[in-house]
Amino acid sequence: MSEIIPVGLGERSYEIHVGSGLVAKAGVLLKPFASGIVAVVSDTNVAKLHLDRFCAALRAAQIDARPITMPSGESTKSFAGLEQLSSALLNTGVDRGGLIVALGGGVVGDLTGLAAGLLKRGIDFAQVPTTLLAQVDSSVGGKTGINSRQGKNLVGAFHQPVLVMADTALLDTLPKREFRAGYAEVAKFGLLGDAAFFAWLEKNWPDVFAGGPAREHAIAVCCRGKAAIVARDERETGERALLNLGHTFGHAIEAGCGFSDRLLHGEAVALGMALAFEFSARKGLIGAPEAARAANHLAAVGLPTHLKDVPGGTPGADALMDLIAQDKKVRRGTLTFILVRDIGRAFVENNVDAAEVRAFLSDKLAER
């Protein structure tokens, strides 16, 4: 059984398919979008597990599939990675009549989406996310990009996919740590706008981790939530910014760790969300017990919620503030944060005083 969730964006509308075993149907699902060459971009980790099977499913539907394997890891999401991938894609001969498929996690999806948007001034692409994080967040909504020396995702473009195929069975091979990191984005959907879903997660998270119907349900809830937000605010002029809950603190800490595997993106987001809730409590916007409830759930699944949880430590308050100031969620000198009034009631605050944030981080760092 699979669920089909529409993303309503006028002529750029598309469907998200969520279900177990979709890879076997990849040829049938992608055939309508593939009248020419189909380049399938993967990374070394995903390629070992899924690439041959995926390409075989395409070829069974008479699709001319051309696999490309990129190095795995965040460092591939770079100018060098974009150059390498662009060259490999051009060598396949894929053109505007064809299709580029991103078969992988957020790194492959973001990089491939950007390359697809740039090559020959825009080639259609489809997302086949293989991590929990990519299935519930990064594969939906058309944000593509690479990192630069100045920070994460600072070079990118909106380029919507023509289809998202989230095969939940692919998550069975995901290392537990990566699944857990992706779960931070699942919890984010409850924390930012769906208190009932958050309460459901508090009870059912072991089943989400175990797999089966609870996992599929959670992924579909997140995709429905994201599809609705993207349909209302594709270009992030308002509401879509709520999806950045935890990301301003999180990106700064992630950058401070050199985007290394000391702290995975989802782990940084979990820590960032715990900090956003605590900062909101410090400003008197939310009660301390509610802020603690958010952090307690993240901690219960094994995600980091304190700066001292980061292996090897984090940079100091001044360095973190520099990284926050470089974040693209800073407008005209004021800091923008996603803050909360309750579980499920996030809002965009454009006028956060940098000195207040610095004092907060300084106090948190002193808690060691």
Ligand code: GLY
């Ligand atoms: N990952 C946040 C967004 O797509 O807007």
